[in-house]
Amino acid sequence: MPAAAPRSGDAIFASVEHVNAELFTLTYGAIVRQLLTDLEEVDEVNKQLDQMGYNIGIRLIDEFLAKANVSRCVDFKETAETIAKVGFKMFLGVTASVTNWDADGTCCSIVLEDNPLVDFVELPDTCQGLYYCNVLSGVIRGALEMVSMKTEITWTRDVLRGDDAYELQVKLLKLVPEEYPYKDDE
Amino acid sequence: MIVCVAVVGHQNNPLYIQSFTEADDALKLHHVVHCSLDVVDERVNNPKKSGPMLNETYLGLLYPTENYKVYGYLTNTKVKFILVTTDLDVKDADVRNFFRRFHAAYVDAVSNPFHVPGKKITSRTFAERVSTIVKAFGLSSAG
Numbered sequence: 197m198p199a200a201a202p203r204s205g206d207a208i209f210a211s212v213e214h215v216n217a218e219l220f221t222l223t224y225g226a227i228v229r230q231l232l233t234d235l236e237e238v239d240e241v242n243k244q245l246d247q248m249g250y251n252i253g254i255r256l257i258d259e260f261l262a263k264a265n266v267s268r269c270v271d272f273k274e275t276a277e278t279i280a281k282v283g284f285k286m287f288l289g290v291t292a293s294v295t296n297w298d299a300d301g302t303c304c305s306i307v308l309e310d311n312p313l314v315d316f317v318e319l320p321d322t323c324q325g326l327y328y329c330n331v332l333s334g335v336i337r338g339a340l341e342m343v344s345m346k347t348e349i350t351w352t353r354d355v356l357r358g359d360d361a362y363e364l365q366v367k368l369l370k371l372v373p374e375e376y377p378y379k380d381d382e
Numbered sequence: 383m384i385v386c387v388a389v390v391g392h393q394n395n396p397l398y399i400q401s402f403t404e405a406d407d408a409l410k411l412h413h414v415v416h417c418s419l420d421v422v423d424e425r426v427n428n429p430k431k432s433g434p435m436l437n438e439t440y441l442g443l444l445y446p447t448e449n450y451k452v453y454g455y456l457t458n459t460k461v462k463f464i465l466v467t468t469d470l471d472v473k474d475a476d477v478r479n480f481f482r483r484f485h486a487a488y489v490d491a492v493s494n495p496f497h498v499p500g501k502k503i504t505s506r507t508f509a510e511r512v513s514t515i516v517k518a519f520g521l522s523s524a525g
Contacts, residue, residue: 225495316493
């Protein structure tokens with residue numbers, strides 16, 4: 197039976213259940229605040245947010261592939277475009293854009309103009325090193341690892357630190373070939 | 383001309399005080415705001431019998447002193463907004479509009495996860511928005 201055509205991010209976003217955006221924002225804010233109170237070190241909090249994002253990402257990728265019906269991406273460029281246009285739209289309701297491709301095609305930037313996680317947020321002076329949205333970098337890293345791509349994701353621009361948009365740099369480290377858990381000759 | 387705006391918490395602790403003229407003494411304005419809190423409490427505890435609703439947020443003109451008029455606004459969480467102005471003829475609708483926008487800015491400032499309820503509001507965005515609202519008020523009542 198032929199596969200259905202890939203659904204656009206808008207179509208999927210319209211068909212899934214929605215939650216109140218302020219509830220989502222306030223819940224995420226409460227998580228970050230609690231992490232800061234528990235761990236006290238900004239670097240530790242950044243690492244925890246990344247780890248939380250990673251755990252979300254490894255599970256989110258299955259839902260994404262089930263709902264989005266996208267065919268296998270031919271190269272990393274297509275992967276990045278799919279993440280930005282379909283993935284972000286489907287789960288956060290915002291559209292991101294992909295820019296700054298390097299010569300190899302292994303490194304790009306995903307730019308988010310608006311970000312529902314950071315409504316109403318202002319970083320106090322004591323937390324200036326905090327990457328408030330670090331959970332997003334973990335999500336992308338976890339999701340891509342489940343489809344055999346090892347990546348490294350860093351924040352290059354962050355509105356809470358004074359820049360004008362959110363920019364994630366996504367660098368493909370290597371493609372991990374699928375391993376079988378048994379040897380053929382045994 | 384708006385001289386000063388203040389946000390006072392439900393335990394009558396000051397959360398935000400900003401004055402908009404350089405000439406007046408900040409201490410005198412603190413005193414005026416503090417006295418107005420007594421009037422607010424009196425209005426809250428003795429509602430007028432002909433008052434429309436018990437949960438009226440806008441308190442109106444609290445009391446006129448020699449130079450100033452003081453307006454009050456009470457939120458449902460017992461947070462009070464105090465406005466001190468030197469304008470002689472101020473339309474009620476303008477003040478209500480001012481307080482509505484001020485309330486919206488206050489709600490956004492308090493939704494910041496790093497804001498501790500009961501502590502002073504340190505948000506720079508809040509301060510900027512308040513300045514904008516004050517400037518807009520000045521223009522609308524002058525024109």
